[in-house]
Amino acid sequence: MTRDNDTAGLSGEEQVTLRSPAELADALPYVLGFHPDDSVVMIALHGPRGRFGGRLRLGIPRVREEWPEVCDQLAECLIGGSERRGDRPGGIVLFLCQEPAEGESGREVMERLRPLAQRLRTACGGLEVPVFEALCLSDGRFWSYVCPDRRCCPPEGVPLAMPGTSVMAAAATFAGVHVRGSLREMEARLAPLTGARAEGQERTLDMAGSRLVPKILGGVDCAAVREETLDLARRMMDRLRGAPPIADPGAADARDDGLLDDEEAASVIIGLQDRMARDRAAQWMEGPDAEAALRLWRALARRCVGSYGEHAAAPLTLAGWVAWSSGDEPSARVALGRALRVDPHYLFAKLLHQACNEGLDPELLRQCLRRDGADQAMHAAVHDELRRLDGTATGTAPEPASAEPPATDGGGHPERAGRRWPARTTGPGGPTGPGASAARRRPEGRARTRRRSGGRGTRSRR
Numbered sequence: 001m002t003r004d005n006d007t008a009g010l011s012g013e014e015q016v017t018l019r020s021p022a023e024l025a026d027a028l029p030y031v032l033g034f035h036p037d038d039s040v041v042m043i044a045l046h047g048p049r050g051r052f053g054g055r056l057r058l059g060i061p062r063v064r065e066e067w068p069e070v071c072d073q074l075a076e077c078l079i080g081g082s083e084r085r086g087d088r089p090g091g092i093v094l095f096l097c098q099e100p101a102e103g104e105s106g107r108e109v110m111e112r113l114r115p116l117a118q119r120l121r122t123a124c125g126g127l128e129v130p131v132f133e134a135l136c137l138s139d140g141r142f143w144s145y146v147c148p149d150r151r152c153c154p155p156e157g158v159p160l161a162m163p164g165t166s167v168m169a170a171a172a173t174f175a176g177v178h179v180r181g182s183l184r185e186m187e188a189r190l191a192p193l194t195g196a197r198a199e200g201q202e203r204t205l206d207m208a209g210s211r212l213v214p215k216i217l218g219g220v221d222c223a224a225v226r227e228e229t230l231d232l233a234r235r236m237m238d239r240l241r242g243a244p245p246i247a248d249p250g251a252a253d254a255r256d257d258g259l260l261d262d263e264e265a266a267s268v269i270i271g272l273q274d275r276m277a278r279d280r281a282a283q284w285m286e287g288p289d290a291e292a293a294l295r296l297w298r299a300l301a302r303r304c305v306g307s308y309g310e311h312a313a314a315p316l317t318l319a320g321w322v323a324w325s326s327g328d329e330p331s332a333r334v335a336l337g338r339a340l341r342v343d344p345h346y347l348f349a350k351l352l353h354q355a356c357n358e359g360l361d362p363e364l365l366r367q368c369l370r371r372d373g374a375d376q377a378m379h380a381a382v383h384d385e386l387r388r389l390d391g392t393a394t395g396t397a398p399e400p401a402s403a404e405p406p407a408t409d410g411g412g413h414p415e416r417a418g419r420r421w422p423a424r425t426t427g428p429g430g431p432t433g434p435g436a437s438a439a440r441r442r443p444e445g446r447a448r449t450r451r452r453s454g455g456r457g458t459r460s461r462r
Contacts (some may be wrong), residue, residue, distance in 0.1 A: 021153060025135055025142040026161045031055060033330030035182040036097045040120070042074060044082050044089035045132065053089060054082050056357075057333075057393070060098055060116070067116050075123035092124050094134040106139030117145045183250070186334045189253055190301045190316060198305040201262050205308050208266035215275055229271025231278055232264055237284070237292040240299075241312055256299045265303040271396060272300075272314040279349070283316055283369045285325040294322045301335075304342075313343035321352055325362045332356055 018024050029035045031043065031052065038060050044053040056078050061070050082089050096113045100106055121131040134145040141157035152158070180186060193201060215221035239259050246252040249396050262281055284293040297319035306310035320335035333356060339349035355365070 013181050021133060021135055021142065022158055022161065024093060025095075025137055025158075028097075028137070029179045032057065033328075034180045034186055034334075036095070037099065037182050037184045039073065039095075039097045039114075039183065041095040041097065042078050043118070044078055045091040045093060046082075046089055048090075050132070052092065053087065054078060054085070056298075060096065060113070064115075067119055071119040071123040072117070074120065075127055075129075079124070079127050079129050081358070091130050091132040094120055094131050095137060096135070097137045100139050106141050107143070107155070109138040109141040114145060118304075121145075132172055133212045154434075175394045180330060182201040183334065185249070186331060187248060187338060189298055190312075190319070190335060190338050192309065192312070193257070193302050194305075197257075199309055201266065201303050202306040202308065204262040204266040205269065205305075206302075207313075208270045209262070212267065212270045216270075222274065225271055226277040226280075229268055229274070229277045230273045231354070232271075233268050233281060233296065236260055236264060236268070237289070241288075242296045252295075252297065252304070256295050257302065258301055262303075265300055269300055269304060269311055269315065273311065273316075278314050278318065279323055279369075285366060285369065287321050290326050294319055294326070297322065297379045301338075313339045313346040313349060316342065317346065317349040317352060320349070320356075321365075324352070324356050325366060327358060346424060347389055347401055374401055394411070396401040 013393050018027055032041065033057070039057050040060055041055065041057045043055040045051065046053045056395060058070070058074060058075065061067060069109055078092065079089060093227075094117065096117055098109050098113065100109050115350060117134045118138070121137065126129050131146070133147070137160070138145045141159055142160060143157045144153040147153040152413065192462035207430040212225055214314060236259075240256055243255060243259060246255055248439060272281065284290065297315040301312045304310075304315070316335050317403045323335060324332035325331075333353070336349050336353040336356065339346055340353060343349070352365075355362075
């Protein structure tokens with residue numbers, strides 16, 4: 001089986017041929033750029049030699065009743081997306097990756113997930129695309145749901161190759177491709193702080209919200225808050241840039257956390273809920289700014305603790321954007337995916353996530369930011385390119401892009417800019433957001449309500 005080089009990050013002149021389930025299992029981290037934890041991974045195959053094409057990853061649904069619907073959606077997403085790009089796959093390879101629970105063996109994981117593998121194979125077959133191989137990776141071993149040959153795929157499973165010992169690993173190392181650890185480790189770099197540090201940060205966020213939110217909502221002082229936010233973020237980036245590099249990611253993140261105090265972190269987190277401030281911060285996506293900006297956005301995402309979890313959508317989206325702009329698509333997808341988990345309606349994250357998954361060139365968006373630095377122009381560019389691609393694949397003329405309504409005061413006044421900001425009232429228990437028990441999923445046009453009382457600052461939905 002021929003490995004598509006641009007998917008692996010190898011040069012266009014090199015190819016790696018995978019001849020067995022063992023080589024497929026070993027190749028997976030190099031395809032994704034990380035070791036997937038608790039994941040369904042599907043990769044499209046094209047041409048007579050099975051060239052790797054589009055791929056997708058999703059966390060394994062914990063509720064078994066959801067499996068049929070999820071399987072149908074995944075098959076449609078991968079096959080339909082390939083067709084829209086003009087290359088219907090000839091087959092699919094499937095991976096189910098999950099570590100055993102306490103007291104469970106890898107083989108028991110494999111058997112527990114067998115109905116999921118079968119349902120995915122049925123969903124793909126229903127769209128007339130066969131699953132050529134389906135592997136379960138667990139506890140350092142792999143099993144094939146397809147291969148009946150006990151000589152290569154025995155019931156007890158096959159040990160995975162030692163990291164760095166395979167042909168794929170050698171080719172990836174030669175090409176400068178690096179596996180960034182596990183998905184769990186990548187997400188840990190973006191997860192909120194815990195313990196006493198988190199409690200202190202939440203109190204500081206309360207104070208920053210009380211100080212800054214009235215200025216942002218009032219509109220009169222919004223521009224001043226925006227400039228203060230960007231100036232403070234710049235100074236924080238300079239501080240991070242001046243620190244010596246640390247190879248270990250966990251130690252590097254801990255060091256960065258120690259370089260930022262709670263008050264300045266809270267001020268920038270609240271300030272980034274202003275759409276114009278966020279868009280201007282997104283211009284720090286290349287050159288000497290990119291690395292320091294990525295470290296700052298990760299650190300600020302970790303400071304969105306407690307009831308401020310949804311505030312992380314802004315720094316997470318910025319982290320995803322800078323990672324993608326810098327060529328690190330795996331890290332970008334992780335950050336953007338997490339942004340959409342904390343706020344599924346955050347439009348900027350939705351557009352960037354779709355653009356990244358559709359294979360758009362980030363230079364298209366960088367040009368918009370260099371020229372306009374505007375949220376509206378960036379959104380319009382993404383819509384135009386996605387419609388162009390769709391129109392090319394289907395042979396129909398794309399519809400005109402519909403940009404968001406412009407902010408009448410340059411993005412400063414949140415209500416006129418079309419943002420969803422929580423109403424704030426004062427009751428016996430202090431400031432509260434009405435409708436705190438509203439359903440999580442609501443029509444796009446409804447105002448956001450809080451899930452718990454004690455109004456926590458302000459939030460932009462874009």
